[in-house]
Amino acid sequence: MRGSVVTRAAEERSIESSSTGEDTGAATIPPRRIVGSGLGMSQQHGDRLSATDASFLAQESPVAHMHVGAMLVFEGPPPAYEDVVDQIRSRLHLVPRYRQKLAVPPLETGRPLWVDDTSFNLDYHVRHTALPKPGSEAQLTALAARIHAQRLDRSKPLWECWIVQGVTAGAEGGRDRFALIFKTHHALVDGVAGVDLATVLFDIEPVPSPATPAIGEPWVPRREPSAVDLAARGLTGLVKTPVKLATRTALAATHPTEALGATRDALEGLGEVAWAALNPAPDTPLNVPIGPHRRFVLVRSELDDFKRVKDAFGCTVNDVVLAAVAGALQKWLRSRGVRTEGIELRALVPVSIRTEDQHHTMGNRIAAMRGPLPVYVDDPVVRLRVVKLAMDGLKESKQAVGAEVLAAAQNFAPPTVLAQASRLNFSTRLFNLLVTNVPGPQFPLYVLGRRLRDLFPIAFLPTDHALAVAIMSYDGGMDFGLLGDYDAMPDLDRVGDFVKESLAELVDAAEGRGAARRKRAGSPARV
Numbered sequence: 001m002r003g004s005v006v007t008r009a010a011e012e013r014s015i016e017s018s019s020t021g022e023d024t025g026a027a028t029i030p031p032r033r034i035v036g037s038g039l040g041m042s043q044q045h046g047d048r049l050s051a052t053d054a055s056f057l058a059q060e061s062p063v064a065h066m067h068v069g070a071m072l073v074f075e076g077p078p079p080a081y082e083d084v085v086d087q088i089r090s091r092l093h094l095v096p097r098y099r100q101k102l103a104v105p106p107l108e109t110g111r112p113l114w115v116d117d118t119s120f121n122l123d124y125h126v127r128h129t130a131l132p133k134p135g136s137e138a139q140l141t142a143l144a145a146r147i148h149a150q151r152l153d154r155s156k157p158l159w160e161c162w163i164v165q166g167v168t169a170g171a172e173g174g175r176d177r178f179a180l181i182f183k184t185h186h187a188l189v190d191g192v193a194g195v196d197l198a199t200v201l202f203d204i205e206p207v208p209s210p211a212t213p214a215i216g217e218p219w220v221p222r223r224e225p226s227a228v229d230l231a232a233r234g235l236t237g238l239v240k241t242p243v244k245l246a247t248r249t250a251l252a253a254t255h256p257t258e259a260l261g262a263t264r265d266a267l268e269g270l271g272e273v274a275w276a277a278l279n280p281a282p283d284t285p286l287n288v289p290i291g292p293h294r295r296f297v298l299v300r301s302e303l304d305d306f307k308r309v310k311d312a313f314g315c316t317v318n319d320v321v322l323a324a325v326a327g328a329l330q331k332w333l334r335s336r337g338v339r340t341e342g343i344e345l346r347a348l349v350p351v352s353i354r355t356e357d358q359h360h361t362m363g364n365r366i367a368a369m370r371g372p373l374p375v376y377v378d379d380p381v382v383r384l385r386v387v388k389l390a391m392d393g394l395k396e397s398k399q400a401v402g403a404e405v406l407a408a409a410q411n412f413a414p415p416t417v418l419a420q421a422s423r424l425n426f427s428t429r430l431f432n433l434l435v436t437n438v439p440g441p442q443f444p445l446y447v448l449g450r451r452l453r454d455l456f457p458i459a460f461l462p463t464d465h466a467l468a469v470a471i472m473s474y475d476g477g478m479d480f481g482l483l484g485d486y487d488a489m490p491d492l493d494r495v496g497d498f499v500k501e502s503l504a505e506l507v508d509a510a511e512g513r514g515a516a517r518r519k520r521a522g523s524p525a526r527v
Contacts, residue, residue, distance in 0.1 A: 073149035076450035116221035158185035293486035312510035327502030
């Protein structure tokens with residue numbers, strides 16, 4: 001059954017990409033590939049973090065937590081704690097990284113490594129709590145915000161799962177509900193890899209899959225490397241760096257035409273990244289010093305509404321998302337007394353560069369583009385067209401290529417240089433807020449026979465960034481998770497309301513355009 005989860009997810013992703021006109025960044029999974037056959041093989045004891053993964057560690061501070069997650073709401077009575085733990089334990093062999101922790105080489109001789117946690121205890125990572133009565137959605141989001149306000153312990157595998165009971169029954173049908181709140185460090189997993197992780201934790205039918213023998217179980221952790229071992233690994237990596245560079249130079253010499261084209265694209269991309277850096281994002285109430293505490297607000301919407309707007313105006317779902325967010329932020333800024341004439345906010349939009357053969361690996365394969373949020377435009381349709389034109393230009397540009405080149409170059413940088421580079425990547429000069437949109441499975445998922453009803457993603461706040469917007473589609477829905485700094489965003493719920501209003505304006509415009517087309521089609525021809 002788990003193999004069919006992956007197969008069906010691949011089919012749905014392919015359909016979603018073609019039907020929305022969206023470049024999801026998610027490579028399609030070969031239809032005959034089974035989850036257990038390759039996922040764990042790429043997560044080995046002793047793997048070194050990539051420069052991108054290590055940058056999330058370097059950027060973390062007491063107020064800027066670099067973990068991401070989701071709040072999942074299920075229909076049905078909450079399962080017993082022991083049953084959830086057993087369900088996760090039965091799938092852990094498919095994601096070995098979830099039993100590994102960080103090992104940091106001494107004297108900054110290299111980036112950290114993933115090593116087996118010899119004292120791994122699943123009960124520490126899977127936690128159990130309940131909401132006080134009445135168990136409202138506001139109480140649930142407050143709990144999710146408090147959970148995500150706490151940094152993960154770096155001496156242990158970097159993830160937590162909270163089972164939440166006492167959630168008020170939904171309005172439709174009045175059935176019992178419960179929630180799972182996940183928290184995983186960004187160094188471990190990006191959005192696209194996270195979708196793959198869900199396919200090994202969930203079933204696609206109400207009847208749970210029968211347990212299959214776990215490969216390599218019972219699990220026996222490998223010995224943790226000593227400080228001497230870690231220093232030796234780091235020094236070996238430093239020695240190999242010139243060799244790797246020389247190898248690349250030799251390969252370029254043997255394939256001059258390909259190397260010249262790649263170099264030209266890289267230089268153009270670096271130039272566009274530099275140009276973006278020289279044109280800073282505007283100063284706004286979103287870019288202020290933040291604290292460690294968080295607020296979390298949910299917005300439910302339907303994927304069909306985004307597709308209706310997409311089809312009416314010839315754009316992508318992601319264009320509609322950015323236009324709706326831009327409209328919401330325009331209304332919010334004006335509610336704060338901020339004039340928006342001539343202001344274009346800048347959103348950091350992560351783009352997956354994960355290739356097909358990397359689709360089942362953990363860690364981050366992302367580059368970043370800086371998308372426009374034209375809050376100066378009043379008309380919602382004109383705003384959408386401005387977003388589409390700008391995003392089309394970014395896709396044709398080499399900005400993502402340049403970001404990937406910088407990320408690759410950082411693989412050769414010592415940890416101190418890498419830490420400084422990561423701070424530049426998250427500078428308020430470059431962007432005002434994070435907006436990330438990840439396509440999820442368009443079919444129901446189940447855990448222990450309980451149907452997943454809502455999937456609200458939770459992003460992270462870099463230093464001096466008070467708002468992050470994460471969106472994920474699932475089973476016909478389009479769920480927004482708005483994460484805000486507790487002190488800087490006391491009116492975060494208004495941003496959520498404004499997202500709904502801005503989307504409704506676009507849907508109304510799309511329906512009006514469709515009605516006009518139908519009227520013209522039914523009119524008698526002029527003679």
